[in-house]
Amino acid sequence: MVSYKELGLVNTKEMFAKAVKGGYAIPAFNFNTMEQMQAIVQAAVETKSPVIMQVSKGARKYANPTILRYMAQGAVEYAKELGCANPQIVLHLDHGDSFETCKSCIDSGFSSVMIDGSHFSFEENIKLTKEVVDYAHQHDVTVEAELGVLAGVEDEVSAAESHYTKPEEVIEFATKTGCDSLAISIGTSHGAYKFTREQCTVDPETGKLVPPPLAFDILEAIEQKLPGFPIVLHGSSSVPQDEVDTINKFGGKLPDAVGIPESQLRKAAKSAVCKINIDSDSRLAMTAAIRKHFAEKPGDFDPRQYLTPARENMKKMYIHKIIEVLGSNDKL
């Protein structure tokens, strides 16, 4: 049993309370590789932002859970080395699918876990979530739960259709489970293809797809039921068109990739939404930089040559999100 406190990590409790009060949101960036971890820490330190580094089931399979845990420990030490005296870094399990997975993460040094029982019935979701909360709280680990279903594909989480969260269910759910934050479904979606052409309108000037707006009426209804309760948005990448264009220009093929407009996320960050998950944008930033590098310098074969611009491009994206979208800068 390793406590996250020994690793210098923090849970989300104080972080979320401050974010809800201050009208901003904490970035939750997924990571799988050393370059992503370095870019996240550099961006958080330079902007003086708290940050959630999250690990999906796919990341655990790709990188190995033990390595990821040591990388998070390394992230804390790296932040200090970069000059941050008191880094606020959370190691979070994204979409935990069972009590056992959550427990193994808690036991190995995670400071926060998500238990995703959204595909179960309301009663079964409550039962599973409460089981995880009871164990997590014994170790001062915070728990994110989910009500409502997001469409799209994220690692091994996928659903064809979204089901918006029902505001009338949130009080009973939060009270009975004791969860610390709640992921809701108001129209965000996993992956780089969040909406079909049919769901979008077309901008007559650029010909680009314009996605449907988020259901802010549902968010407001939930906030009224649970005033000040930390709300989480998954699937909140914006799928920047310049990165998609770069990928397509240099041999990629991402037709009609579309995300959530940053203006919508900025509005959400000012509400009770205090954690915004961003994964696809990091993948796009990395891929765009690598494709461009290979096209311009076909003779390069040292991974450091193409992973350096990839890391720089991700860092630029993380800083942009922190300052221009979430507003979590200058909070340390």
Ligand SMILES: [Zn+2]
């Ligand atoms: Zn998610």
